[in-house]
Amino acid sequence: MNAKILIVEDESIIALNIKEILMSFGYTVVGIAANSEKAFHLVETKKPDLILMDITLQDREDGIVLAEKISERISVPIVFLTANDKNQTIDKAITVKPYGYILKPFKDVELKTTIEIALKTFSENKTLTGKLNEINSEITSLQSKFSLEIKSKMRFVKLKHGYIFDNNEATLLLAGKEILLNHKEKKLIQLLV
Missing domain, CATH: 3.40.50.2300 (Response regulator)
Structure with a gap:
């Protein structure tokens, strides 16, 4: 060299x-x-x-x-x-x-x-540092994706009998149609979910 x-x-x-x-x-x-x-x-x-x-x-x-x-x-x-x-x-x-x-x-x-x-x-240290940075970058990316998946799973909660509750919108859905809820009903479902 x-x-x-x-x-x-x-x-x-x-x-x-x-x-x-x-x-x-x-x-x-x-x-x-x-x-x-x-x-x-x-x-x-x-x-x-x-x-x-x-x-x-x-x-x-x-x-x-x-x-x-x-x-x-x-x-x-x-x-x-x-x-x-x-x-x-x-x-x-x-x-x-x-x-x-x-x-x-x-x-x-x-x-x-x-x-x-x-x-x-x-x-060798430089190579290892580069690989470590790559791994850290991948971990950060995976954590971000995992966090998004968890948030999306938490947004829509499946309930019995085909009901789905949308946490973000505080709406109850059945077969894709919204079921009208009053304020207290929405709060009660959010607490239970």
């Missing part, structure tokens, strides 16, 4: 090294961003299939916060690349629901494996 990947990394040497590795695996690198402003611009213009996100960016920007903001705008898998192995950072990153977390320095095969798993998982 020739996935389009955005690299969000503030250290240019590391970013270029990652780009080279990704290209050797056949991925397309749509850009490198060192800060949130450039990352947002590339996300909106290049529509990446995956984002590799460093946690600490230029001017002490937080990659986790940036990932959260990006996820609010667009559905894209995000994999964190970081040297930070502190539990509190990992716990904070987990809240964004990343598709991976790779500690630097990493092996090329770790990067490729994590990316492939992230892309496959994201694709």
Whole structure:
């Protein structure tokens, strides 16, 4: 799969090294961003299939916060690349629901494996979400039809000896002809029905 990947990394040497590795695996690198402003611009213009996100960016920007903001705008898998192995950072990153977390320095095969798993998982989640939406739509449609059937069944109530009472019109019918009822008779039948 020739996935389009955005690299969000503030250290240019590391970013270029990652780009080279990704290209050797056949991925397309749509850009490198060192800060949130450039990352947002590339996300909106290049529509990446995956984002590799460093946690600490230029001017002490937080990659986790940036990932959260990006996820609010667009559905894209995000994999964190970081040297930070502190539990509190990992716990904070987990809240964004990343598709991976790779500690630097990493092996090329770790990067490729994590990316492939992230892309496959994201694709499967998207398919499942689509199917779930389809099912929910069908359920809503069936509920609507069922509700209409119940209402129509409740409108016409069959009584003994061929009589039918129309709840909506408060009329009594026999053989398709209306039987005149006074106000009290209509109320009594409605209560009994």
